[in-house]
Amino acid sequence: MYSDKVMDHFQNPRNVGEIENPDGVGTAGNPTCGDIMKLYIKVNDGKIMDAKFQTFGCGAAIATSSMVTEMVKGKTIEEALRISNKAVAEALDGLPPIKMHCSVLAEEALQAAINDYNERLTKKNNE
Amino acid sequence: MRFVYLDHAATTPTDPEVVKEMLPCFTESFGNPSTLYKIGREAKKAITLARDKVAVAIGAKSEEIIFTSGGTESDNFALKGVAFANEQKGKHIITSSVEHHAVLETCKFLAKNGFEITYLPVDKYGIVDPEDVRKAVTDKTILVSVMQANNEVGTIEPIAETGKIVKEKGIYFHTDAVQAIGAVPVNVNDLNVDLLALSAHKFYGPKGVGALYIRKGTRMMSLINGGHQERRRRAGTENVPGIVGLGKAIELAVSKMEERSKQLTFLRDKLINGILDNIENVRLNGHPEKRLPNNANFSFEFVEGESMLLNLDLVGVAVSSGSACTSDTLEPSHVLSAMKVPIEIAHGSVRFTLGKNTTEEDIDYVLEVLPPIIKKLRQMSPLREGLDLNV
Numbered sequence: 001m002y003s004d005k006v007m008d009h010f011q012n013p014r015n016v017g018e019i020e021n022p023d024g025v026g027t028a029g030n031p032t033c034g035d036i037m038k039l040y041i042k043v044n045d046g047k048i049m050d051a052k053f054q055t056f057g058c059g060a061a062i063a064t065s066s067m068v069t070e071m072v073k074g075k076t077i078e079e080a081l082r083i084s085n086k087a088v089a090e091a092l093d094g095l096p097p098i099k100m101h102c103s104v105l106a107e108e109a110l111q112a113a114i115n116d117y118n119e120r121l122t123k124k125n126n127e
Numbered sequence: 128m129r130f131v132y133l134d135h136a137a138t139t140p141t142d143p144e145v146v147k148e149m150l151p152c153f154t155e156s157f158g159n160p161s162t163l164y165k166i167g168r169e170a171k172k173a174i175t176l177a178r179d180k181v182a183v184a185i186g187a188k189s190e191e192i193i194f195t196s197g198g199t200e201s202d203n204f205a206l207k208g209v210a211f212a213n214e215q216k217g218k219h220i221i222t223s224s225v226e227h228h229a230v231l232e233t234c235k236f237l238a239k240n241g242f243e244i245t246y247l248p249v250d251k252y253g254i255v256d257p258e259d260v261r262k263a264v265t266d267k268t269i270l271v272s273v274m275q276a277n278n279e280v281g282t283i284e285p286i287a288e289t290g291k292i293v294k295e296k297g298i299y300f301h302t303d304a305v306q307a308i309g310a311v312p313v314n315v316n317d318l319n320v321d322l323l324a325l326s327a328h329k330f331y332g333p334k335g336v337g338a339l340y341i342r343k344g345t346r347m348m349s350l351i352n353g354g355h356q357e358r359r360r361r362a363g364t365e366n367v368p369g370i371v372g373l374g375k376a377i378e379l380a381v382s383k384m385e386e387r388s389k390q391l392t393f394l395r396d397k398l399i400n401g402i403l404d405n406i407e408n409v410r411l412n413g414h415p416e417k418r419l420p421n422n423a424n425f426s427f428e429f430v431e432g433e434s435m436l437l438n439l440d441l442v443g444v445a446v447s448s449g450s451a452c453t454s455d456t457l458e459p460s461h462v463l464s465a466m467k468v469p470i471e472i473a474h475g476s477v478r479f480t481l482g483k484n485t486t487e488e489d490i491d492y493v494l495e496v497l498p499p500i501i502k503k504l505r506q507m508s509p510l511r512e513g514l515d516l517n518v
């Protein structure tokens with residue numbers, strides 16, 4: 001039911017783990033089935049230099065987590081914000097319709113991580 | 128790569144001995160059992176023989192056995208058949224919250240058609256308390272339906288006790304024995320049941336055939352109208368090869384039950400102990416003793432079921448899961464929910480169901496490949512021991 005790309009990212013997920021002293025951390029929970037994704041980003045000069053994830057979820061959730069970390073690396077914050085769950089799913093050669101909601105997890109975790117980064121930045125600037 | 132099939136609760140391979148008995152029915156004695164000439168009579172005789180075998184296997188009379196297309200149809204027939212034939216007496220039906228969907232969805236349908244359904248709770252092992260059944264009975268109750276053994280967690284229900292209570296009250300009692308045949312003793316009189324559903328492909332028979340036991344004197348409505356087949360209760364030209372296969376399969380299942388159960392229990396316990404001893408944060412779902420000899424259902428904390436299932440499949444092990452992610456409704460298993468298993472624990476559930484061809488090497492293999500899979504997925508998981516799961 002999954003594409004070869006999904007299975008590849010599921011079997012060999014890229015960028016698993018935590019980043020020490022991250023510049024942003026985002027957590028997203030999936031209201032549909034109850035899964036959780038945590039995304040860490042390291043930012044330098046407005047550019048995402050590194051991204052890592054931890055996911056509790058199905059094959060599609062793990063594969064989309066892995067893919068989104070690959071996609072954001074090297075992107076500016078503005079570019080990263082434009083990554084939609086559909087784009088992640090497409091990069092994986094598609095997901096079964098019932099699994100599309102899992103890719104929403106990736107988009108939301110990424111946005112949460114960027115929000116966290118922006119908040120930290122504002123706080124720092126105000127200090 | 129080794130292939131280890133551990134999903135026998137889903138279906139079993141058809142026994143070659145069963146296939147052998149079925150084959151002539153396709154090509155030689157292919158006659159319609161309703162016809163009078165020789166090959167028709169042969170087919171009719173084959174059905175009669177199969178009916179006798181099913182009856183003997185469950186302690187019933189031959190005329191009390193109706194052949195159907197499987198467990199789902201048998202459950203539908205039992206519930207709808209009794210409900211619509213007895214509604215002038217009352218429109219109340221009692222069942223449990225851990226039944227198979229064949230029963231639960233039929234109850235939903237009946238509820239839409241004016242029947243009132245009581246879904247009894249279960250304890251943490253999935254057991255329906257017979258006293259709860261007694262308390263739920265009203266003067267409008269016409270039918271009680273509780274399964275003999277649970278397909279997900281393997282818990283065996285105290286059907287004989289429940290049956291006794293239901294009988295005293297003069298109400299019909301149906302049990303879904305689909306998982307029980309060939310695993311534990313099934314006798315309609317010992318169990319005090321009026322109706323009992325079974326399905327051939329769960330005990331090494333073919334798919335697409337099952338039976339419903341209907342105690343003599345039970346007021347039933349026909350589910351399928353047409354010709355005179357199956358005492359007019361289930362019309363349509365009989366699935367002769369399937370029925371013959373069912374007959375052979377149930378004969379084998381019952382005659383080999385003791386021997387197989389012993390072997391399965393040994394292997395199941397080896398698997399259970401091997402997993403509980405070698406992997407942390409695991410729990411066994413279902414009753415520790417009152418469980419089917421072939422069922423081991425675990426929850427591995429901090430990991431999700433589908434990802435375990437896929438990883439096991441990659442190393443040749445076929446299992447199933449009660450995780451929300453594996454169901455097409457994206458809801459966790461209703462059985463685990465009824466047992467009050469927390470949702471995130473239900474999420475990490477995996478069911479292993481062994482079969483007659485499962486070997487000790489198969490179990491050793493699972494015990495070898497499983498721990499690294501759990502480890503890998505836990506390393507990937509944001510959840511940890513002692514962590515608040517309600518993010």
Ligand code: FES
Pocket residue numbers: 030033034035056057058059060061099101102451452453
């Ligand atoms: S995370 Fe639950 S279905 Fe994908």
